[in-house]
Amino acid sequence: MRNLSDEILWKSLKEGDISAFSVLFEKFYPSLHNYGLKISKDQDLTEDALQDFFVYIYEHKENLSDLNTIAPYLFSSFRRFIIKKINRNQKYAIVRNLDKDMVDINFTPEEFITYQESTTFRDKNLAKLINQLPKRQREVIYLKFHCDLKAKEIAETMDINYQSVINTLHKAIKNLREEMAILQLLNS
Structure with a gap:
């Protein structure tokens, strides 16, 4: 079964x-x-x-x-x-009154920890950087990389169109790359 x-x-x-x-x-x-x-x-x-x-x-x-x-x-x-x-x-x-379109997802550093010593710095800071992204970008990142959903499935889950998922994912990854590059320069 x-x-x-x-x-x-x-x-x-x-x-x-x-x-x-x-x-x-x-x-x-x-x-x-x-x-x-x-x-x-x-x-x-x-x-x-x-x-x-x-x-x-x-x-x-x-x-x-x-x-x-x-x-x-x-x-x-x-x-x-x-x-x-x-x-x-x-x-x-009273406190939450969640909007069905905007779920506020936060990440912990443990969700990004890997066993390779060279990535420890990146992983700890990645959670911090992801939490600074807009809510929709965080949710798309979560569904893509933690739930292994495809863009089409994310679109269905979030009730948005496919292109919005692609654009949101692209923006999130672009923002993360830029911020990680800045962090690496500062810590070099």
């Missing part, structure tokens, strides 16, 4: 196959959880929202659309789901 294509896995889920649901849950829970934490910044809220999200998917499985690839659907649906949950939650609504 684990080696099935997304299309067959999704079809099996829609037909009520509990093992397909388990595979879907195991395959996507970690990356959706990390994405939810970036959006909500709250462990408990993220876990509750993700549990509710998967229950919702299973309970409404007969009404789900046919899909060839699952990731963009799950990321975009969960994004909307957790934003609604945050905005409905009185504890967060």
Whole structure:
């Protein structure tokens, strides 16, 4: 069951196959959880929202659309789901009131640490530089490099057009290259 294509896995889920649901849950829970934490910044809220999200998917499985690839659907649906949950939650609504178009994602240096000593400086500063990027650029970077989504899938997830994803990604990488070059010059 684990080696099935997304299309067959999704079809099996829609037909009520509990093992397909388990595979879907195991395959996507970690990356959706990390994405939810970036959006909500709250462990408990993220876990509750993700549990509710998967229950919702299973309970409404007969009404789900046919899909060839699952990731963009799950990321975009969960994004909307957790934003609604945050905005409905009185504890967060006053403070956060998230705009569905602008999710504020921040990175930690640990997310960029590699085992090569020569890149330690770059990795620590990369997180700092990424956090200085505009919100939309940070979210595109996160979905591209941490969730391994393609530009088309990012467009579906963020509900923006493909060219906007390409342009945003290009601007973000260009800004990061320029800032890293400046940092390297200063520390030379």
